[in-house]
Amino acid sequence: LHSPQARCNPSMIDPRCQFWCPPHACQTNHTPVAHISRYAHTKVGDEDDLLRAVSIGPVAVAIDASQPDFMSYTGGVYSNAACMSDKAGLDHAVLAVGWGSSAAGVPYWIVKNSWGTTWGMDGYFHLQRNASNMCGIATDASMPLV
Incomplete structure (x- = not known):
């Protein structure tokens, strides 16, 4: 995606931002x-x-x-007691890709966000794991079966 506006921030909704792909810029392979x-x-x-x-x-x-x-997350293990964990409070889709523990022993999920590589840790964040379903990470999770 490209933005003609130099000040356009893809992680924020801004009517000045228009994202586009130049014609024939993306190569596709239609082989399943x-x-x-x-x-x-x-x-x-x-x-x-x-x-x-x-x-x-x-x-x-x-x-x-x-x-x-x-x-405004930039790093570390994210945890916020104000986060909702019920389905009605969930407002953003992300991708859980792994897990680990911090140097202090805090368990976390490794999660890929969709707000670009300038947000978080190159587009990823660590969300506290085993903390009463922090921010609802385990409330609505699905994966394809291939």
Whole structure:
């Protein structure tokens, strides 16, 4: 995606931003690589079930990304007690791709955001794991079965 406006921030909704792809800029290959037979969901709120799914491959998850400190995240393990974990409070789709623990021993999820590489840690963030379903990460998680 390209932006003709130098000050355009793709992570914020701004009517001045118009994203476009120049004609014929993207090369496509129409050969199927895989066939998605159906989708599976993890158990609602079950981080252990999500961990099993992420150990197989990336999992699409919905989270509460409405907290101002999340929008300005630059690194570390994100945790905010004000985050919602019920389905009605989830407002953003991201991709859970792994897990780990900080140097201080805090377990976290490795999550890919869609706000570009200038946000977070090159477009990724660490969300506290095993913390009562922080920001609803295990509330609405699904993955394709190929």
